[in-house]
Amino acid sequence: MSDAGTAGLSAARPVLTVAALSKTFGSLAVLDNINLKVHRRETICLLGPSGSGKSTLLRCINWLEKPDSGQIYLNGERIGVSRGGVVMADRDLSSMRTRIGMVFQHFALWPHLTVLQNVMAAPIYVLRRPRAEVRAEAEDLLAKVGLSDKRDAFPAKLSGGQKQRVGIARALAMRPELLLFDEPTSALDPELVGEVLNVMRKLARDGMTMIVVTHEMGFAREAASRIAFLDRGRIVESALPEQFFLTPATDRAKQFLQRYAGNGSWQAGQFSELHPGGPP
Amino acid sequence: MRHDFLVVWGERGLLLSGLGNTVVLSLAATIAALGLGAALAPGLMAARGRYRLAFTGFVDGLRCIPFLLFAYIVYYGLPSLGLNLDNWTAGLAALTIYNTAYMAEILRGAWATQPRDPVDAGYAFGFTGVGHFRRIVLPPLLLSAAPVVGNQVIQIVKDSAFLTVIALPELTHAASSIQSRHYIPFAAFITAVLLYWMLCLAIEAGVACLGRVAEARR
Amino acid sequence: MSAADILAILQGAATTATLSLTAICLGLPLGLALALARWANIPIVAPFVAVYVSILRATPLVTLLLLLFFALPSIGVPIGAVAAALVALTMNTSAFNCEVWRAGLMNFPKDQFEAAQSVGMRRRQRLQRIVLPQVLRACLPGLVNEISLLIKVTPVLAVVGVVDITRAAVRIGAETYDPLPPLLVALAIYVPMVYAIVRVARLTERRLAQTEAA
Numbered sequence: 001m002s003d004a005g006t007a008g009l010s011a012a013r014p015v016l017t018v019a020a021l022s023k024t025f026g027s028l029a030v031l032d033n034i035n036l037k038v039h040r041r042e043t044i045c046l047l048g049p050s051g052s053g054k055s056t057l058l059r060c061i062n063w064l065e066k067p068d069s070g071q072i073y074l075n076g077e078r079i080g081v082s083r084g085g086v087v088m089a090d091r092d093l094s095s096m097r098t099r100i101g102m103v104f105q106h107f108a109l110w111p112h113l114t115v116l117q118n119v120m121a122a123p124i125y126v127l128r129r130p131r132a133e134v135r136a137e138a139e140d141l142l143a144k145v146g147l148s149d150k151r152d153a154f155p156a157k158l159s160g161g162q163k164q165r166v167g168i169a170r171a172l173a174m175r176p177e178l179l180l181f182d183e184p185t186s187a188l189d190p191e192l193v194g195e196v197l198n199v200m201r202k203l204a205r206d207g208m209t210m211i212v213v214t215h216e217m218g219f220a221r222e223a224a225s226r227i228a229f230l231d232r233g234r235i236v237e238s239a240l241p242e243q244f245f246l247t248p249a250t251d252r253a254k255q256f257l258q259r260y261a262g263n264g265s266w267q268a269g270q271f272s273e274l275h276p277g278g279p280p
Numbered sequence: 281m282r283h284d285f286l287v288v289w290g291e292r293g294l295l296l297s298g299l300g301n302t303v304v305l306s307l308a309a310t311i312a313a314l315g316l317g318a319a320l321a322p323g324l325m326a327a328r329g330r331y332r333l334a335f336t337g338f339v340d341g342l343r344c345i346p347f348l349l350f351a352y353i354v355y356y357g358l359p360s361l362g363l364n365l366d367n368w369t370a371g372l373a374a375l376t377i378y379n380t381a382y383m384a385e386i387l388r389g390a391w392a393t394q395p396r397d398p399v400d401a402g403y404a405f406g407f408t409g410v411g412h413f414r415r416i417v418l419p420p421l422l423l424s425a426a427p428v429v430g431n432q433v434i435q436i437v438k439d440s441a442f443l444t445v446i447a448l449p450e451l452t453h454a455a456s457s458i459q460s461r462h463y464i465p466f467a468a469f470i471t472a473v474l475l476y477w478m479l480c481l482a483i484e485a486g487v488a489c490l491g492r493v494a495e496a497r498r
Numbered sequence: 499m500s501a502a503d504i505l506a507i508l509q510g511a512a513t514t515a516t517l518s519l520t521a522i523c524l525g526l527p528l529g530l531a532l533a534l535a536r537w538a539n540i541p542i543v544a545p546f547v548a549v550y551v552s553i554l555r556a557t558p559l560v561t562l563l564l565l566l567f568f569a570l571p572s573i574g575v576p577i578g579a580v581a582a583a584l585v586a587l588t589m590n591t592s593a594f595n596c597e598v599w600r601a602g603l604m605n606f607p608k609d610q611f612e613a614a615q616s617v618g619m620r621r622r623q624r625l626q627r628i629v630l631p632q633v634l635r636a637c638l639p640g641l642v643n644e645i646s647l648l649i650k651v652t653p654v655l656a657v658v659g660v661v662d663i664t665r666a667a668v669r670i671g672a673e674t675y676d677p678l679p680p681l682l683v684a685l686a687i688y689v690p691m692v693y694a695i696v697r698v699a700r701l702t703e704r705r706l707a708q709t710e711a712a
């Protein structure tokens with residue numbers, strides 16, 4: 001696994017370290033000895049065919065799924081297992097989760113709460129921050145994602161793209177050290193994908209540390225600081241976006257890219273500056 | 281016949297007090313049974329656990345018992361174990377415990393149809409334990425279960441009538457008393473039937489209202 | 499509790515079983531008739547059925563039974579305890595059955611009906627050969643569930659003096675000053691009965707889902 005992508009970034013302690021992470025479902029190795037480091041302000045895109053373990057890896061990071069072996073460290077602190085090797089108590093796990101934000105494929109907004117309440121709920125009830133302060137910040141975040149006028153609406157009344165933007169605001173309200181995106185645009189109608197990707201691009205530009213599982217190749221090429229390509233539970237290739245998309249090192253990556261050329265919101269024109277003759 | 285109904289009208293105080301007792305009894309039992317059922321439901325929902333078998337046994341067993349028999353056991357049977365209850369306490373206890381099983385089962389059934397993602401999101405944002413159940417799981421669950429709970433409330437109202445056998449002064453008891461004193465069985469009981477019907481329609485209207493609240497939040 | 503006591507309770511069980519079975523045999527077709535009347539929208543009858551069913555489903559069985567037992571004689575219709583109990587049970591179960599049948603009829607796929615019409619089947623044939631056989635299968639779990647509910651309300655018979663399981667148990671308890679054992683015996687008879695019927699209901703539901711999926 002090439003570490004060339006991290007050259008030039010701070011040599012400080014990584015925000016997230018995944019070491020030798022493995023998980024099996026029955027006899028199937030869903031994750032096989034995953035090693036990954038994510039530094040501050042990096043945007044890592046996890047790409048790969050379905051079943052490659054991308055979502056499982058993401059969900060293991062905040063222990064929504066329990067890995068079978070390996071370690072995960074958030075800013076040096078181990079997640080899921082406390083000192084002494086014992087599985088973490090609910091309270092400690094909850095406290096670690098508050099430092100990791102997650103955006104779900106199917107939005108996962110809480111249907112009985114309004115948009116504003118969705119954004120405010122966790123900071124108030126989990127972090128116990130004062131209501132007035134949380135409210136002000138929530139209004140601010142909704143404005144940033146362009147949904148101020150929907151603050152009192154219930155999620156049922158929103159479009160998919162709007163729901164996902166609320167989901168992003170909700171995750172940001174926790175001021176996380178790391179943001180996880182689990183195929184954030186896969187459940188959206190094509191014309192709604194753009195509004196969500198725009199918000200994500202802006203977050204990446206503003207220096208948020210993000211791990212994004214996606215099929216949106218255009219976004220990955222534009223916004224990622226690094227691509228990690230998974231196949232059958234392993235990180236098969238890890239490289240800078242230009243390297244990965246233009247000169248993939250492994251055969252599996254080459255096959256994958258061939259299949260995906262022209263899918264998603266990948267625009268042919270995005271290649272023109274590097275390939276004057278058109279897409280490969 | 282008209283004279284009979286005039287007599288009933290003359291006894292409206294007793295009838296209304298009986299109706300009031302029915303309402304109080306049913307309301308108290310509903311709230312208590314819902315609360316206890318909500319506490320019991322996670323035990324039923326757990327994938328494994330030694331509690332699950334015990335809870336499921338309790339719920340399934342209780343739902344196989346006729347309510348009148350259960351009321352008799354609570355009122356007549358418990359004293360021989362040293363627990364002497366007056367008819368109000370026994371009636372309320374019987375109604376509550378009996379319907380806790382039904383409410384727990386209703387909530388479990390509704391839970392099975394709830395989407396999993398918002399629950400996971402709750403955990404991902406650090407909600408945990410009782411707080412997670414109270415704020416993330418329960419509200420949408422109650423909203424989605426409202427129609428079935430509404431039917432159960434109607435059942436509770438009807439079961440409360442059984443408690444006339446332990447001399448609880450609810451509506452049927454009041455009608456019985458009027459009937460036996462004035463020999464106007466038709467007028468007395470028809471009036472009671474109509475009052476039960478109106479109560480039932482009121483409950484159904486309440487459920488319809490909740491249904492609209494639930495729709496907005498679906 | 500002596501052997502004679504247990505015998506008395508078993509006799510009560512026989513009474514319960516007989517009355518329940520009769521009420522079911524009468525109530526099922528009656529419920530179907532009511533449901534058909536509403537489904538076919540027969541003028542005057544249909545709204546009357548709707549009101550009748552609504553009131554009956556809201557009325558506690560105790561109240562209905564007392565009404566029949568005391569009120570009918572007073573307007574010139576002599577009726578004994580057993581007859582009153584039977585009528586009350588039948589009326590009650592027919593109202594609930596009606597709703598189960600109605601749900602089945604309303605969920606009946608319209609295109610099958612239209613297919614039967616288009617080949618020229620007349621109303622009675624359509625009903626008999628196409629609609630009813632399938633509706634019966636679809637309603638089976640709900641109807642069996644309703645039977646279990648019927649068994650659970652039979653103790654109401656005790657209120658007018660019919661000696662069913664519950665009344666026998668209560669009477670023995672009063673005579674021996676030891677109310678709990680006979681009540682528990684009664685429990686031991688009811689619970690397996692109801693449980694068995696509930697299992698049958700679940701089995702039919704599962705079988706139905708399987709044949710639907712197939």
